[in-house]
Amino acid sequence: MMHVDECFYIGYISKTRGLKGEVQLYFEFGDYESLDFDAVFLEIEKKLVPFFVDSFKIQAxxxxxxxxxxxxxxxxxxxxxxxxxxxxxxxxxxxxEDEFYTSDLVGYFVHDTHHGELGEIIAVNEYPQQDIAVVQYRFKELMFPINDDFIVKIDEDQHILHVDLPAGLVDVYDEG
Known part of the structure; x- marks a missing residue:
């Protein structure tokens, strides 16, 4: 029996196609082109059920x-x-070893030059234009783009992302 903690999430079944049982898988895993699809596990009633792949065609x-x-x-x-x-x-x-994905930042703490400790990155949302970090900040979700303009340093040993966010960005989350 395979458990979720022994696996990594790649996406979800988004639709069916045709009458012969073909399904479309929408990938949320960034490097999906390099996966070896002999079998996958689908979460059904809180259990991981193996499905063996007969054939597949990756789309752009x-x-x-x-x-x-x-x-x-x-x-x-x-x-x-x-x-x-x-x-x-x-x-x-x-x-x-030197490859680093923005999704690796989940769990990192964000330290801003002006506001100090902001909180932990709880998610990285990947969009075509840019990736957005979601930080749990004072009972709200603070979001900022992950780009070289804002990143001062990534401390992989301490799991700290040092940033210099634009003036006013954090203040928006302090209001209200």
């Missing part, structure tokens, strides 16, 4: 079309809609 828009073994009709495929999709951590793509 963060999606892929998949046929799973034993999913041979639209009714079975419909039962998989909106299910979260995972892969075992052992299938995580290898990356160079």
């Amino acid at each position: 828009n963060k999606t892929g079309y998949f046929f799973f073994e034993d999913v041979t009709n639209i009714d079975t495929a419909k039962s998989l809609l909106r299910r979260s999709v995972y892969m075992p951590k052992t299938k995580m793509p290898e990356r160079d």
